Amino acid sequence: MSLRFFTAGESHGPAITAIVEGMPAGVPVTASVINRQLKRRQLGYGRGRRMQIESDEVELLSGVRHGLTLGSPIALMIRNKDWEKWQAAMAVEPPASPAEAGGPGGDDWRLRPVTRPRPGHADLAGMLKYGFEDARNVLERASARETAMRVAVGAIARQLLAAFGIVIASHVIRMGPVAAPHDPSALPPPPEAFDRVDESPVRCLDEAASRAMVEAVDEAKARGETLGGVFEVIAWGVPPGLGSHVQWDRKLDGRIAQSLMSIQAIKGVEFGLGFETGARFGSDAHDPILYADDRGIYRPTGRAGGVEGGMTNGEPLVVRAAMKPLATLYNPLPSIDMAALKPAEGAIERSDVSAVPAAAVVAEAAVAFELARAMIEKFGGDSLAEMRRNFEAYAAALEARGMRGWRRPAQQ
Template structure:
């Protein structure tokens, strides 16, 4: 299977299946000398761990990270970093009754069409459990970015139709509620809505927003390797994401040039913008302002009400999915989006080192001095 590797210089490869013995990631290209421990990885994995609240799957996994290579005495060595997370609470029997049916909203049918074989136990590689490797890699990338003053912060902007107004944002609240929303009052409203979804044997989608601060101007490439194109690819690669917008996004389509353009201004010798409709990206490169990205996440497709489908023989049938599933994917996906943004930025930040001859000369001509 191709498609499990992402990045050029800072490169990650995730591996493992939902009901296999383990999942994990190999991070290749991380510079030597970055402080890194299992605890640094665990902090991120704990944010996507199942069983944290009523609104996540009841699957009990400790999701303990184990660094197998690439770190010595608390610092990266420049060699591939391999991170292992063992699966501990698989209940494959929950999927026995549906192994010959295609679950609506899942990749069962498309896997069969492509490979002629599929792991029906939780979806195999198409399971949300694959994202553990992404999050572990995101923890490494985030530490790299933090070392140069760049911070990536993701949170839940909406659950269903319950949307937090930007004027009501309080970032201190993000880790104070189970839904990772930047407002506890709206989180309570969203929780009440989810309770209704659960009662109706249904699920909900939502919107995740991600803000990047401290990003220098000029990161990204023109034409095919634009920063916004890379971010869109990275975020859209997350299974439940069905849409991505940057800055004003689709609202720019109904704006005018005079209202959508961000006026430049000079202050204290720095070029800044008066507004940020562009979401921190111009011409495929960062413009020095906050990068703002939003991802639309679909409702969890595994719901406990009867659904129409077909079996592998092509006969019409009905399916009711049992087992342990999230009534909403959004809260656990917040750190996944944050991680994919961090991995993308780390990769492009490293690539940018070759943009100017003077930067190469500054490094290589001054070595040993």
């Protein structure tokens, strides 16, 4: 059984939790390493007040001892800091009175049922599917609060990857109408080029575009609008041969696409040239295979995004995703009241103007998890040391065949 995880928890419940299973023993993991990633998810111009309330911190409940994984299931918990205000609205026990259930006489807005589904959110489909009158039963779980846990789980995956020299970064290349200069067929710059990307309020490498993106967020906010965008996730140091061509559900590009598409509000995923590849001649769409004595086998371009035949090919993995503008609008779109079946405006929950920079951090975590899973499948082993032996033997075999440019120094 390879690496897997589940999350549980409502947005305004007491906590978000997860169980990660299949992580080998001996991977260095501490709460502070995870908290650093959680902090990055809370960055980004355009986030609402909740980001200040949250300051997420993980608690590791099992599977880690003295800073190293044990190979046993890892249980994690992130408490919701504003749970106190939601205790009645999100209580497990049935309400004692109609007022407490949000009926007449209740003065806490949190208790009132949400009956006006927001176009673009999970509200309507979830109410219909599960037979709910109150969309809160849907939106509490559809909410991107859950992505805090994906980032925490991804932070553990990153620790495994770092032990093999694999590093992951991301940057925002579009926010609404503003696009940063970007060439999807070029090989990405080295990871060091991303060292300071978190210092940009929109996590964009281009300073002029960063400023224009901030202005676009301000303008959207003033108009009660929201903004989507596009970001890119890059992984360096990935060995060739992760994933496989032999079966549909082993293809790594398919798996990564699934995990990125499952992030709230992601509506498109592309590798390398992506959609543009459909407009090109074949001679202009692929990466020639070259050899030089000092570099070994290499590719001069990054049009495939580092995946061919569902397998990594030894080049940096480059994947982009498009995020839709957030569905909660302070100037709501037309909707209906599900209780009366009469026209009404979509409900308003506390909401962000844009969360593209944060979504890119969540996407890094998703890519990290899929890569860690693929590494465990390829190199097996119950402990990191055993995995390393298998990895080194494979790296030596690749070296003997002229493939060496992919490797980066491992941490610790």
